[in-house]
Structure formats: structure tokens, C-alpha cells
Amino acid sequence: MKQNFAQKLLRFIIVVLCISCSSNGYAQKTFTVICDKTDNTVKVVESEVKSPNFIPIKGGFPFRQVAQKWIDQNYTTTQCNPGEIIDQIKTQSQPQNAPPQQNNATTPQQNKPASGNSNLQTQSSQAPDKFNNTSLLLDIKFSNLGKTLMLKNNLVPGIELGVEQLIGKEIYVGTGILFNAYYATIDQGGENSQFYYFGRIPAFLGYRTKTSGMVFMGEAGVQVNTKMVSTEDDRSVMGRTGTDSSVNLLGRLKMGSETVMFELGTELWLTKLFENYEDFNMTSIYLGLRFYF
Structure with a gap:
């Protein structure tokens, strides 16, 4: 069952990439x-x-x-x-x-x-530059979730998918709907590996500029997360019970063309992630792609 879930998730990621790349290729016609x-x-x-x-x-x-x-x-x-x-x-x-x-x-x-x-x-001809304000994103993430799960390796890999909408030009605000999933390998054979997932809504302020055909962006804000659960029947995370909601800070840097951008970001939790683990503040870093339209 776990292998089937992993295969379905991998297929979903491949489909998202194919759709995004094809739509980007179409957008190149001017x-x-x-x-x-x-x-x-x-x-x-x-x-x-x-x-x-x-x-x-x-x-x-x-x-x-x-x-x-x-x-x-x-x-x-x-x-x-x-x-x-x-x-x-x-x-x-x-x-x-x-x-x-x-x-x-x-x-x-x-x-x-x-x-x-x-x-x-x-x-x-002297009017300010116009920017695309809607984006699809795909990020590869690493968090210190292994620390609270007592794993040999503190770094737990994951992905983030979602859509975001910006309002503004050079200075802008943004929000969206995002989905996060982490994959923890419990033992060497991977038989006890589990997926942990949650949703989130970001709210952030950003600044962008266009130079020599390149767009540079910087963003900072907060994200409100839903309860982290696992794909297991009891939905617990290795004996941990996730809080109903949590809040974290975010920071991002982006660069690329008007339609495709690379991004590097970091996250720091301000509130606890688990009810029965008080002293754990989750952090994560990520690298990904954005497709603007």
C-alpha cells in the first residue's frame, strides 16, 4: 500500500511538471x-x-x-x-x-x-514594467523533522506543490494554497517508511525588479499550516500528535525570466508542531521552480 502511494505521488509530480513545461513553451510565442x-x-x-x-x-x-x-x-x-x-x-x-x-x-x-x-x-513606452502575477510551484525541501522522530538522519526530504497569486507591481503582496509532504525512512529496508503531509496558506510581502530581461524577487511573510498527519491508519506521526494548526516564518529569493523562475527559501516555525513535543521548532530549506502566467 505504501509503495502504491509513493508511485501515485511520483506520477502526480511528473504530470504537474509536464503540464507546466508545455504551458511555458506555449507562452514563449509573442x-x-x-x-x-x-x-x-x-x-x-x-x-x-x-x-x-x-x-x-x-x-x-x-x-x-x-x-x-x-x-x-x-x-x-x-x-x-x-x-x-x-x-x-x-x-x-x-x-x-x-x-x-x-x-x-x-x-x-x-x-x-x-x-x-x-x-x-x-x-x-516609458510606463513601468508589467509582471505576471499567478504562479504554479514545485519545490524540493529538507527539514529537521527527523530530530523529533528520533531518526538516525535529522534531515527528512519532502516536496511542496501549489498555486500563488500576487497583487501589485514592483512592491506586492501575495497568498495562495500549498500542499506539503515529507517522506521519512524509519529503517534501512524502508519497510516502515511513512509519508507526512499538511496544507498551508501563506501571506507575504515582496519586491521585484527587472534588469536586462531577468526578473529578481525577494519575499518575506508567514504561513498558517493545518495539522500534520501521516498516511497510516491512526494518522499519528511516529507517536506524535500534531497540533491543529501552526505558524511559521518564510523567506524567499527568486530569479529567472518572466515565465520561469528558480527559487531558494527557508522556513522557521514560531509555534509548536506537536502536542506532545514542546521543545521542537521545525525548520526547512528548499529549492524549486516557479511557472508564472
């Missing part, structure tokens, strides 16, 4: 907002689609809906003026100390609001 010279219309196209009639306005959008939302926020009409956009690109490419080139040719005004829209586009 979209560009362009001005189509054939009909002077602002459109969204895939970045790899090229045409001499397409004048790029803004690119790098991860989803078509995000690019369309940018158009809705910055353009009051779908009409665009190719001449003004080309002049703007030439102006931005000139050195600051070089005098602007004189353009004697007059470009007919196709649409009056387009001039105001081009100014909005210039202002939006």
Missing part, C-alpha cells in the same frame, strides 16, 4: 502591435509574421489578448498614420546631439485622433 499600411489600421500579429506593409508599434506581448488590451488603452480608434509612425521611429534612432532631419514632404493627415494616439504611444 505578439506585436503593428500599423498595416494597406488599410491604415492598428492590428495584432504574431511576432514572426513579417510583411513590408507592417510597421511595428510595440512588441513582446506574451498573449494576443494582452496586446489587444494595450491597443484599447492607448488608441481611441483603430486607424493609424503610417507616415507619423515612420517619422517617430527615425527620430528615436537619431543621436541626441544630431539636428533633426528636415522632411519637406508633407504627409496627408489620414486621421486626426492618430496624432494624439502617437503621443500616447510615446508615453506608454
Whole structure:
């Protein structure tokens, strides 16, 4: 029965990784907002689609809906003026100390609001970075749980799975729903090995910044945990009875791209984990992957 549980848990982890990696690969396709010279219309196209009639306005959008939302926020009409956009690109490419080139040719005004829209586009290029705020996580953990279980090795391995939601931009708050499981080997043969698990809800404050295409994040907060139980029939943890709830501090550092990040974290329990073990404060460290979307 224990071997079947371990096999099912391993299969679950593999499925989560496959789904996360495939969704990440899909997210790599980007979209560009362009001005189509054939009909002077602002459109969204895939970045790899090229045409001499397409004048790029803004690119790098991860989803078509995000690019369309940018158009809705910055353009009051779908009409665009190719001449003004080309002049703007030439102006931005000139050195600051070089005098602007004189353009004697007059470009007919196709649409009056387009001039105001081009100014909005210039202002939006200076807008703060946008970040993905929803993430799936998979962490490999090690805790000192073996100390209270009287094991030869104090370090007990485990995993953490879950989803988290952030609110904010550079400075943000976050919460989520997480699941933790630890696997303790009682003897050499592994016949008496057990799984211990519990759920948790985090609450934390963080700061992030984007530099040269890389995103760096730091977080600190607390987590409220449910009762730790085992997969055994009596649900006890080697004779220990878990408290109904416990609280721990958390600290994390993350780095990576906008969609995939590595994280390193640590946890320290503030309250007791077991009813019949007063002097034990659990600690853990972990390394894992985050998939943002």
C-alpha cells in the first residue's frame, strides 16, 4: 500500500511538471502591435509574421489578448498614420546631439485622433514594467523533522506543490494554497517508511525588479499550516500528535525570466508542531521552480 502511494505521488509530480513545461513553451510565442499600411489600421500579429506593409508599434506581448488590451488603452480608434509612425521611429534612432532631419514632404493627415494616439504611444513606452502575477510551484525541501522522530538522519526530504497569486507591481503582496509532504525512512529496508503531509496558506510581502530581461524577487511573510498527519491508519506521526494548526516564518529569493523562475527559501516555525513535543521548532530549506502566467 505504501509503495502504491509513493508511485501515485511520483506520477502526480511528473504530470504537474509536464503540464507546466508545455504551458511555458506555449507562452514563449509573442505578439506585436503593428500599423498595416494597406488599410491604415492598428492590428495584432504574431511576432514572426513579417510583411513590408507592417510597421511595428510595440512588441513582446506574451498573449494576443494582452496586446489587444494595450491597443484599447492607448488608441481611441483603430486607424493609424503610417507616415507619423515612420517619422517617430527615425527620430528615436537619431543621436541626441544630431539636428533633426528636415522632411519637406508633407504627409496627408489620414486621421486626426492618430496624432494624439502617437503621443500616447510615446508615453506608454516609458510606463513601468508589467509582471505576471499567478504562479504554479514545485519545490524540493529538507527539514529537521527527523530530530523529533528520533531518526538516525535529522534531515527528512519532502516536496511542496501549489498555486500563488500576487497583487501589485514592483512592491506586492501575495497568498495562495500549498500542499506539503515529507517522506521519512524509519529503517534501512524502508519497510516502515511513512509519508507526512499538511496544507498551508501563506501571506507575504515582496519586491521585484527587472534588469536586462531577468526578473529578481525577494519575499518575506508567514504561513498558517493545518495539522500534520501521516498516511497510516491512526494518522499519528511516529507517536506524535500534531497540533491543529501552526505558524511559521518564510523567506524567499527568486530569479529567472518572466515565465520561469528558480527559487531558494527557508522556513522557521514560531509555534509548536506537536502536542506532545514542546521543545521542537521545525525548520526547512528548499529549492524549486516557479511557472508564472
